[in-house]
Amino acid sequence: MFYEYNPRCGKGVLDLSAPFFEKRGVLEGFYGAFYTESERNDLIHFMYKHDFNFYIYGPKNDRQHRARWREPYPDYIMKQFGRTIQLAKKLDIDFCYSIGSGVSINYASDDEVTIIKEKFKAFYDIGVRSFAIMLDDIAPNFRTVEEQEKFNSFAEAQSFLCNHLYHWLKELNESCTLFMCPTDYHGQAPFSDYIHELGELLDPNIDVCYTGADITTAQITNQDTKEFGEAIRRSPIIWENYPVNDLAMTSEMHLGPITGRDPNLYETTKGFLVNTMNQAEASKVPLLTFKAYLKDPHSYEPWKEWNDALKEIAGTRHAAFLKTFAENALQSCLKQSNSKTLSGLMEEIKVLLTQQAPITGTKATQDLIEYLNHLDETGYHLKFRMENEALRNDLLPWIELMESWAWAGRRAIWLLEALEKNEGIEEAKQWFIESSSEVEKHPKEMTDGSLQVLIDYANQQMRRMLCRK
Numbered sequence: 001m002f003y004e005y006n007p008r009c010g011k012g013v014l015d016l017s018a019p020f021f022e023k024r025g026v027l028e029g030f031y032g033a034f035y036t037e038s039e040r041n042d043l044i045h046f047m048y049k050h051d052f053n054f055y056i057y058g059p060k061n062d063r064q065h066r067a068r069w070r071e072p073y074p075d076y077i078m079k080q081f082g083r084t085i086q087l088a089k090k091l092d093i094d095f096c097y098s099i100g101s102g103v104s105i106n107y108a109s110d111d112e113v114t115i116i117k118e119k120f121k122a123f124y125d126i127g128v129r130s131f132a133i134m135l136d137d138i139a140p141n142f143r144t145v146e147e148q149e150k151f152n153s154f155a156e157a158q159s160f161l162c163n164h165l166y167h168w169l170k171e172l173n174e175s176c177t178l179f180m181c182p183t184d185y186h187g188q189a190p191f192s193d194y195i196h197e198l199g200e201l202l203d204p205n206i207d208v209c210y211t212g213a214d215i216t217t218a219q220i221t222n223q224d225t226k227e228f229g230e231a232i233r234r235s236p237i238i239w240e241n242y243p244v245n246d247l248a249m250t251s252e253m254h255l256g257p258i259t260g261r262d263p264n265l266y267e268t269t270k271g272f273l274v275n276t277m278n279q280a281e282a283s284k285v286p287l288l289t290f291k292a293y294l295k296d297p298h299s300y301e302p303w304k305e306w307n308d309a310l311k312e313i314a315g316t317r318h319a320a321f322l323k324t325f326a327e328n329a330l331q332s333c334l335k336q337s338n339s340k341t342l343s344g345l346m347e348e349i350k351v352l353l354t355q356q357a358p359i360t361g362t363k364a365t366q367d368l369i370e371y372l373n374h375l376d377e378t379g380y381h382l383k384f385r386m387e388n389e390a391l392r393n394d395l396l397p398w399i400e401l402m403e404s405w406a407w408a409g410r411r412a413i414w415l416l417e418a419l420e421k422n423e424g425i426e427e428a429k430q431w432f433i434e435s436s437s438e439v440e441k442h443p444k445e446m447t448d449g450s451l452q453v454l455i456d457y458a459n460q461q462m463r464r465m466l467c468r469k
Helices: 037-049 075-090 110-124 145-150 154-172 193-201 222-232 280-295 302-314 316-327 340-354 363-384 389-421 425-441 451-468
Strands: 023-028 054-057 094-099 130-134 177-181 207-210 237-240 271-275
Touching: 023 037, 023 237, 023 280, 037 054, 037 075, 037 280, 054 130, 054 271, 075 094, 075 110, 094 110, 110 130, 110 154, 130 154, 154 177, 154 193, 193 222, 207 222, 271 280, 280 302, 280 389, 302 316, 316 363, 316 389, 340 363, 340 451, 363 389, 389 425, 389 451, 425 451
Parallel strands: 023 054, 023 271, 054 094, 094 130, 130 177, 177 207, 207 237, 237 271
Antiparallel strands: none
């Protein structure tokens, strides 16, 4: 068996003093606006406090990392990196610099390899000893005749590059390490020929990333990671694509706890790299639940840890408001259900709407109004009373959408009551149109969408009234 020795279960003896996962990392690897120096440094302080030990820098929209990887960083940016790297070293966080050269590299060009070495050497000189090559999200084919003549396959070319860089780094300093994200970084057995060949050709000391059965997934199983490890011939590092919310997920705010991760993953992996959201402060909520999972996956209780995380990040005074907000912002690849409170209230309203019964003065209507008032008050509190300004700024677009949903729901009720009473219809109609339009045009997503039934019904009744006129 090729799996590396696991300090917790090697030689048949369980060492309770050893960590379950060797690497417990944060990955700044998303598309979109990446972190400022102060956000990154603050996150490294947070990692130190909560037993994470590995930070990998690789935001896709850093042009010197990916699109224009051949260019050196400006001097003032390298000075910023230098400060961050020294901070990480002081706090015993391993700072890893990665390069996304796969987008345009000529694998057969010595000059291209030299450019990567020069980029790595610049970071080596300011203290980095861990490096990575990101070969994900690229077309798996050669761009030049030179590459086609030199290599028989894409896997051969990539392993040639990675092996060369690994041995060069080891000559530079024995403490240097290299890991890579392959072009096929997700899937299930039997896996592609590329993965099997890469595993055969890649130096066994180069770590490899794996995201699970899919790029984003509700479950990562021990069986999947074991079979990927067998194909790639080493225990992988999980590239965890939660809570990241880039690309098609930019409309979502991912605040829920990590769920669906096999408690035995430590047996078949070397650790986790948690790909955070563009919103660094908000990412700390799910990160705290990862902390608990990584510390002891067998006793991990996601929703208990989540409540504790909300209190720590928002403060005890504001945790209840943040929880109300977060319960309505759970849509993600984890398939967690949004607020059961709102959906339960709407089930009672749906009964009235289906029967076309009056809603004026009913208990179901009053209960819903009270909850919508609570959502509105929650939004006000989070915007204007919460001391954690960074969190407030991260959440602001979604807070305002939650308020818009609350107003749209209340004004839908107002319009329906006006129609039932046949008074104040014009004013109620105008306010309803304004609020429902705000929800429809908002670029973010919030709540489980159950209020849309009420809004659609109010729209339908309004059109019927206009037709009768």
